[in-house]
Amino acid sequence: MSAPVMHALAGRRPCADARGAEAEVFKLRGNSRVALQRLALAAALCSLGGCSWVWDFNLPGSGPPPEPTLADLKPAEETEGPILPYEPGEEEQVPEVDLAQLEQYYREVLVVAEDPELRFEVRRRLADLQMMANEAQGAEEPGAVSYAGVIESYESLLREYPEAAGSDQLVYQMARAYDMEGRGDRAVALMEQLSEEYPESEHLAEAEFRKGEAYFAAGNYLQAELAYNRVVQTYDDNDYYANGLYMLGWSRFKQDAWPESAAAFVATLDELMPADNRLESMARGDREMAADCLRALAVMYSYQGGGDAIAAGFRQMGERPYQHLVYLALGELYLEQERYQDSASTFAGFIAEHPESPVAHEFQWQAIRVYEAGGFPEKVIEAKADYVASYSVLGPYWAAADDTQRDIMRPRLQEYVDQLARYHHELAQAGELPAARDDYFAAADYYGLYVDSFPEDETVPEKMFLMAEAREAGGDLRQAIADYQRMAYRFTNHGQAPEAAYAALLAYDRLDDLSAEEQAEQVDSQLRFAYTFAWDERAPVVLGRAAASLLAAQDYPRAVDAATDLTQWQPYPGDELVIGAWRVLGHGQFESANYAQAEHAYGQLLARLPAGDARRADAQEQLAASIYRQGEAASASGDPLLAAGHYARVIELAPTAEIRRNAQYDAATSYRAAGELDSANALLVDFRQRFPDNALSAGIGAILVENYEAQSDWQSAARELDRIHADAADPEVQRESLYLAADYYLRAGDEARAIERLRSYAHGWPQPLAPRMEAMLTLADLYGTSGETDKRQYWLNAMADAHDSAGAQATDRSRYLAASAVSELADDAYAGYTAIALVQPLEQSLRRKRDALRETVDAYERVNDYGLQEFGTRATFRLGEVYRELSSGLMDSERPAQLDALALEQYELLLEEQAFPFEEKAVAIHAANAERAWDGLYDEWIEGSFAVLGELQPARWGKRESRVEYSRGIR
Template identity: 55%
Template sequence: MRPLSICVLSAALAGCGVLPELPGFGGSQRAAEPTLADLPPPTLTPTAEQVPERSLVDLEAAYGEVLAVTGDPALQLQVRRRLADLRMLAAEAEQTDAAAAGRAYADAIAQYQALLRDYPGVEGSDQLLYQLARAHDLEGRADRAVEIMTQLSEDYPASEHSLEAEFRKADAWFAAADYANAAQAYRNVAEGGASGEYYVNSLYMLGWSRYKQNRDVDAIVGFSLALDALVSADSSLQALPRGDREIARDCFRVLAVIFDSRGGGAAIAETYAQLGERSYQPQIYDALGRLYLQQERYQDSAQTYVDFINAYPDSPQAHVFQQNVIEVYEAAGFAEQVIAAKQAYVSLYSVDQGYWHDADDASRAVMGPRLMRYIDELARHYHALAQVDEAADAAVLYQQAASYYQLYVQSFPDEPQVADMLFLLAESYEALGEYAAAISAYQQMAYGYPSHPAAPEAAYASILAYNEMAPKSADERLAMIDNQLRFSLQFRSDPRAPLVLANAASALLAAGLPERAVQASLELVAWEPAPEVEVLQTAWLVQGQAAFDAADYASAESAYQSALALLPEGDRRRTATGDRLAASIYRQGEAAASAGEYALAAAHFARVIDTTPASSIRPNAQFDAASYYRQAGDYAQANALLLDFRQRYPQHALTAGIGALLVEHYETAGQWRLAATELDRISASENDPATRREALYLAADYYQRSGDTEAAIARYREYAHKWITPMPQRIEAMHELVELYAGQQDFERRNYWLLAQADAHDAGGGEQSERSLYLAASAMSALADWHYQRYRAVALTEPLQASLRRKRQAMADTIKAYERTNAYGVQEFGTRATYRLGRVYRQLAEALLASPRPAGLDALALEQYELLLEEQAWPFEEQAVAIFETNARRAWQGLYDPWIKQSFEQLAELMPARWGKQEERIVMSGEIY
């Protein structure tokens, strides 16, 4: 009989007739481990034929009678053997009664011994020895049974019972814990041939015997050879008889224990790499994995299956073991490891992998549902994690979710769940900001499964994703519009369809496709049931814009009026619509202006003010209305609009130019004071310094023209003090001040600005010009003349010294002024200044000679006094002559003017001998500086 146990099968060594001691394996030892303490030692129970007790007794009595009467030796031998066998059967039948069985076995033993003694060497003696050994064994004297079996093996090696004898002997040694002798005996039985009745049992018990000796590798060899004999090439145990099946299972169980002690799954691969690969190796891994699982060594259990997968990735059993890994972690409650194991399953066995393509239909039938389930679970797992608010790596998680959703769709395109997967895939892409991919997935779901309840949501989500993507290229924008049109066509009953179509119409218009835009807007106007007011307003706006773009401004105005009529007061959209309406009217004004119909253009622009007073274009329209009223000659209307504009829009960019326009209008109308007032405003508010300066100067001019001298003086004076540069215009302002003050007979202020003119020119540097030179010379000449008149007005009176001092001071001021005038080199003022300088000296001489004489002088004293006066006057007269001569000599240089002429006249009076000859002719120059 074969003991029952749990094993795994293989055929790699089937057919071996001997058990070689493999190099490196025969002498291996291991320390005893308690892991098999709970394993009962195997036993072999011989089959006992059940004979009814009455029949055995009857037969024994019958044979006894025959023996008593027969005299035939051969028959006696046969009967005695039969009686011994009957006694043996009776003993076996009486085993429930220990005393009776013991007597029966003793009788049987006695009879077998008697036969062997009485018939030594008789044919069949091996059978007698065999039965005798059995009787001793059943009686409980295993040692005696072993001795007899040994004798049988030695004396009758060719006996049919020799192998069984060897096997029984081995069993006895095994039961007596003599595992070395047991192992040798089992080996002898196994070497007797694979066809023997005890072949598999001997290999199985050989493995146990070596295991009991701590010879693990030799035990592995024994169990493996037993499995080789039992397990078919397909590793199936189901076809085996129950006893063989239990032996195989026990082999696997014991091998699992052995490999646990040798390092687990890695040891299995290493061992069979040396022993030779077996088809039943997966069962060994499985047995080890289950052993670990029973011991709640979950990581070891899972690792065992992983070791097999790593060693044999292409094995048909690999996907099953990966499933075992998942189940082990699930049993352990290791959530993270379960996820990782499912990921590995999907990675290794998905339909795009070689494993799937090489698998048979049966394996695919198992893997397919698992892949669908795991891919779904993994996708939703990562999707859920990504949606957690605190997920720092949300992008990575969304990407993982998306990859699994995509894998499901690609792997199982015909599954009903694909629609849901596409929707979730799109959501994941959208969360990642991969809008193009999200749109594609949404569209696949919506239009590939239009009857799905979520199809409208998916289609609408694709629209929202396009909005998030913000298409850049023209092709992308057209694709977005087509997507909106597709939604409104496919899901017309969706309440969002009209609004989507309205958006598409607007987008078509923006894309430069007005005909398609108008077509969409007309469809909206005719939509049944009528869409929301906002949608209709969009439709009218699209039509208005299309007409506007086509330069049909009157139609655009009408469409915008229709849109505006749909909006209630206070609606924030009224502003934009009003602006568009205003633009339509405004463009009509522009068209009229281009045709030269300025009055009509102004009327259109003014209509913008009346129709849409709050529109953003109203300022431009009002400004343009004023401009075209001006061109039409209606300055009153133009000025009224401009003044209102400035008051209404003080910060508008156009406001800054209104003052200049008003100035221009007032100039045209000769309204100098109004023009000057506007210039004052410009001068005070303009940011540009040059503009402020020019405005101030021009305001002074216009006040002067209007007759407001004081206002003009104030502006010229401010200009001259404030604007040092440019010097030329400043000196002109000073010149005007001189003229204005002169007109008012305010010579003190006139003289101040005369001197300021000359100083300004002198400090002008690079800005000096002939004009500034002339004005400086003119100013100093006028100022010198004023000093000259003051000088002449000082009379020499008593006391002479006091009056002479005043006279000389006035003379010094006059000389200084004329000399500065002369220094400018302007002939017109230079000859005058030279002449006047001569007159200054001559007049002093004349004044000295004509001065009053002191009273009380006698004739001598008076004569001496007059001589003294002549002595004092003479140098001045000499100086006058020299100066007049300087002026006269200019005639020889081709210059001649009244002052040179008068210089000649003075010289003729002062030096008639030299300068009073009438025959002397002077060639005069006709040039005047």
Template identity: 30%
Template sequence: MSTLISLNTRLDWRDLAKVYRLIFLTVLLIIITACANIKRIVPINELKPVDVDPRVKFIDTNNIVEVETSAIESIEPEVVIESYQRLLTRGNPEIRKEALHRLADLTMRLAEAKMGREEEGEQTNLTPAVANASFSKAISLYEELVKEFPEYSSIDEVKYQLARAYSLNSEPESSLQILDQIAVTHVESLSYLESQFRRGEAYFVRKDYRVAEQAYGDVVEKGVNTEYYDKALYKRGWSFFKQSLFTEAQKDFFTLYERLLHQQKVGNSQNKLLNDLVNDTRRVISLSFYNQDGAASIREYFKVNGAQTFEDQIYDALANLYIEQERFQDAADTYLGFIKQHPVSLSAPEFHTKVIDIYKKGGFPSLILPAKESFVVTYGRNSAFWNKYKGKVIEDLKVLLRVHLDDISKFYHANAQKTKKSTDYLVAAKWYREILLTFSDPQIDSQYRFALAEALFDGGQLEQAAKEFETVGYVNVKSQYSRDAGYRALLAYQAIKYPKTATQLEKLLPSIQSGTKFSESFPKDPKAAEILARVAEQQLMISDVQGAINSSNKLLLLPAKLTRKQRERAYIIIANGLFDLKQYAKAEVAISELLTKVKLTKQQQLNFRNRRVEAIYQLADSARKEKRTNEAIELFLKVKRLEPNLKVAINAHFDAATLLLQIEKWSEAASLLESFRRGYPKHPLSQSIPEKLALVYEKQKNWNKAASEYTRLAAGQKDPELAREGFWRVADLYLKAGNKTKAIEAFKNYVWKYPSPYLLAQEGRYHLVGLYESSGDKQKRDFWRQKIVEFYAKDKKQNNTRTAFLAAESKYHLSENLFIQYQRIKLKLPLAPNLKKKRAAMKKALAAYNAIAKYEVAKFTTASTHKVARIYQILSDDLMASQKPKGLNEDELEEYGYLLEDQALPFEDKAINYYEVNAQRTTNNIYDESVKASIDALRKLKPVQYDKRERLEAFNAVTF
């Protein structure tokens, strides 16, 4: 304490109070620091008011009083001095007074110029006037003026210049004496304020702060709005400060500080003196609080005196002061004190960051992390500060937030990597999420989201980790982390342990989707092929066949080199998949490519060849169903062409033929059907070929081949009725073909094998009649005519007009032989036996023709009636033309003629009678050849009755 008192012998009770207070605060600070669990370096020399000086000087920075210049500025100084010296000798007091004043001022100016040159190191090339000038000469002149003319109107200015000359001549005491005189005797002088300011400066230098305070105070009181006001405030504040009168000092300094800030705002912010004054004023304010209760004193000051916009500057200045003194905890507390009072101030984030820097600089590592966490909480996205501001403020804040969040998250991540605890990894993840929620920059997002995903992965949150990895990998694809993130996402999905109840789809789908994204995003990556190949297999496992096909196609298109196994497996998956999905057109192409590019076992080759033609077959079948017949045929034939020995080719062969039948391409159809039967004679489908070929041959009118096929068809027919119909068809086709031999054979086979149905059998016999007729085999012809007649007689109940007609015709034609035989018997001598013979033949013929009537067939009834008439007429004619016995004379011959005529006439009458029976049938609209022939015969036999025109017209008018 004695040391402190010795620093200023003029201490009064106020000084002692300040000293005691300073000692108390120092001791209290030491106690607090000792109690705190923080290392603090206490400087050897504490900052005390007596040890601190102002950093801004005002004296002699410029000429305070300008000396009136000569009217003749171009005259050399030496000439002017000589002129003034001559004026001094004239004896006129007024002239001498002015000459002394001007000579003294000129000498002063020249001495100052000389001093300036010397300070700049330019002591050569001085003019004689400058070289001879000195402050001592100026002092002599000024003193002479004061002594001779004490009542001089400008004596205050002269004394001021004299004081200034003493000061520049390093005679401060003499200078101060003059200034004291001015202060006492020249209060109203224009230089009074300047003189008082200089007095204050002089006493301040002498550490007589009380007198200096009064001098400065006089300037402050009287010099408002002068250039000395701010300077006097500044120095009076310092004078108070030096006396430890901090409250008084703060009043001056804060008044000045506000004025200076305003000047900076409205004036030239580049003014060095102004800026220096602002800085030092702020410094001394902080020094005053430093020597009180530090930040607590600041808080109390503004509480009492009202808030100011520059409060943050004062806290910052005090904190920097503490930092200079290495009182790091006090510096941190100062910043934190401001933050507590003004949490949403624009300076708060900066101060908080400075706190963190202080902890770093002061060696307090345990406090750094909590401070950073507090920073994030106080200014982060959920804080009042964040909600209050926007734009550049927030953008600038983000820079700090990123630094702190980066440190926090890395610390916890590093700690988790040491402990290997899942919970520690999740703590790190929490901070990484905070970063991501705060920043939107893609690069920042990728960097920290990747770290977040890693922390989640190591923390056991595999599904979340995978999703975050995917965001990095596939949203910010240009990020340096993208590839690794995509791969890590896949690993995360694969590492997930699913519950036993999970389906295969639930287990594999995430890995499939992730693997697909990786291969699409990084196709050149060495892992892309392996991953995509695995994806395809997994898609098969969940029955996503189309997905497996797509993946395999992508695999084959990858720029990365594939292994042979990968490539071949891809071809197989594509080929099988397309077939299984019934995409047969694509399957055919894929299988064809597979067969040329993949080395397969014999069994595999067979399987795929089967699948290929099956695919083509299915395409053909679809085309058939959609009525694209030509396309279907071509596809069926393609199957046959590609794989003629495979089972499906057999069906394709047959189907192609069937379709050709449908579109009536008979030749092509026949060719295919015939080749099918040759190639597969025992195949079940061959059984239907005869029917198809029969149809083809019929359409081609190749009746012989058609009959041949129907023969096969009928022979193989299990249904007797269908077999019967087939055999009839065979006979009919041979008949159409004109193949008499085969037709006869077929009809004979039919009628002998199938006498029933009777009607058709009769037709068959009738065909045989015609065939033998055309072949000239009359015997067999008549044989079958006889069979017709016989079967007609047997099956009376089944007969109809057709069978009656056939029987009547057959009977009629069979009777023709009897007629011919009868007609051929001539009545020659001896007449009696020949007549008997003829009558016997006549009887048979008549019986035959008369039997025809029972069939009730008009054509053959009229024909047989006509034949009966002819038989009678022939006998009559033959009798009349019979051979006459030899040796008869003319009368005998005449008599013999009458006798024959008597014999012949009844027969003629019968003939006429039968002719007339036929002729009468015209009344029933029957007029056929036999009726006509009968009428013609009547014209000859009964010309009077029948050979009349109108009768003929009547006959001719009959229509049939």
């Protein structure tokens, strides 16, 4: 058996009751019977207590250490001397007893003992004592002891007592003796005998183990595997279980049965590894054995694919909490072999399989160590970047880690993050954009990670500044601004704080597409810089920019505040800054509707601007506007006289200002509102003369008309309307102004101009119908008043014709006016009709009479066509009267001269015949008119018809109605 294996099998356990047995012998001397009984009891107790000196295998773990490669693993060699060296363990002591004297006591007992069982036990004890004596001597004089006597003692006991209980113990002890004698083959044979004949022996596990050791030493690895397999499969609760697993692994290893060997080594580790999986916490022997297992596994997996093979193997065998040690052992093996990439890949493989493992960070650190050892700087950077990415203080791995893990990771993270940041920054600075952009951003990200991960570190301000610089250099101006400001206002007392804050302002200036929100943030940054670092010489300039920006953003209250502060800044910042501040202050107050304050600010601005400065004109305009707005405010508050005063100040103080026109116009408006119409009119007339092309001038005429109306100055109002009519481009304005001018001329008593305007309107504006009808009515009335009947009748006919041709535009009013006009014209015809007397020659006068009748009847029928009751009853009455008058006129007509009595009588009969139909027609028409009373209508014309009928047909129409409704119809 090889020396490493022998070293692993050292140790024995002496009988704990040996000293007690010796004492019993001394106490029982002189009383042999009692002594025999007591000695038998002691012997029995010793036997039950395990006083068999069984071999105790603690396996310190220095079993066959696997060499770096399989080729280096040498087979076990035969060695001289015993294959089972039974040297006392480090903590074992040889019993402090005089074995020779104890042997003498047993021999004395043997002489007097008669009981066979007792004699067997005493002889066995004597053999054991002899074995112990040889062992003690062998410890002092190695190689000088013979075990032949001991062997003979055990052999004789087996021959004489083949069936005795405990025979397996005799075989076991005899095998030990042969082994100590150097007869390993005989020792193995006895172990085989023990296995076959005593399957229930308490020494069976050891027997199998010894067999395995012998076979292993002889290079018979298959038989060794079988023996060790029986140890671990049949006797899993024996003292040799872990050692058996361990040697089973080596036996399979020697046969190149790697998967099976790995399973045995893993099973060994299952037995040995503590709960914390830390080798340093194990006993020395277990630690060394576990280390051997890991080393062996590493060698095997190195030939099966490395880390991938480990992952596959444990997927098959089942995950183990300590399997990271296998990866570690393999990685270390590769490192010893200078296979750096394989070593690093092994560590990476574990991380890939177990990214959340509590030791994953250690494996990434191992990869970094490997690349450093191999001299691969780029790989070192990549590995450190992976370490930071996976185990950052801000990541989930860190959150799940305990304090111990964090204490390990923290200094590494600080070192790596800082190194990575500087590496990428230097790399970017050595290159050119755009290629260097990614490195700038990477550097910034690492600086930021450092700041967020280790906020209490004293280098944080510096790293924040570097982070912002990297962002800016890479072109990410927005993030650079945020980073600069974060550093500047978190560490305001740091020497670089004002530079960082100002760098943020410069970065804002480089942005071309600022959103409204970003513009506001830029201004806030300017204000923050100015007030935080007020002692910096750049502060007032920045404040001036902020004030101007606030003004442009229409944030007037803040613009005013900033500008006010700048006008009071100490030390004095210079004329230009102060001039700019007063300008912003004026604009801000103006836009805030603080017009008196704005007037003051513009006054201060004008006082500081040199004569001839181009900015003075604008300042004067703004001054005028401020005064003007005060006028507007006074007007809005209901004080038109005060408003007019402010507007007048504009005319006085800035007569050439653009706003002067508005001021004059509004002054007139304010005077008008205050009732000062003469002042208002004077300003308006002057404005129209001074600024004829101004848009406001076009509306002055209408205002003057209203003012003149309010003053009842109808003539002036009419003249303005004539002007409006002449100047207006809008036809509607022309029409209305013409119509209204006629009305105002009438009010002024200027009927000639009124008639002229009305005639122009009636002829020129057929539409809309309503005002034209009214204009024609007024003309008819005016001509009626002046006695110009023909002109009146012209316009009455024009009114009727206008309505009749109006179609859908006709109204009730136009129908009424038309009916009224036609009714009046019909009355005129009726008057002409009644004026024609029937005289001789009757034929001629009658012809004229009938022509007039036809004209009159047509006129009244036209009246009836309008369907207005008021004019209809009148027209019906007149029609009846037309026929009645003709009938009576015939009867009363002049008789021809020189008619005799008979001829006269015949003439009168003839007239009566001619007149009677007309009378009947008159009765029928009057009756139709009177019968309207049956429908509830009644007026003077219906009443007149009743009266006529009463005369013509008193029998029928002589009765009077008590009461009917009286209707006037539409007027």
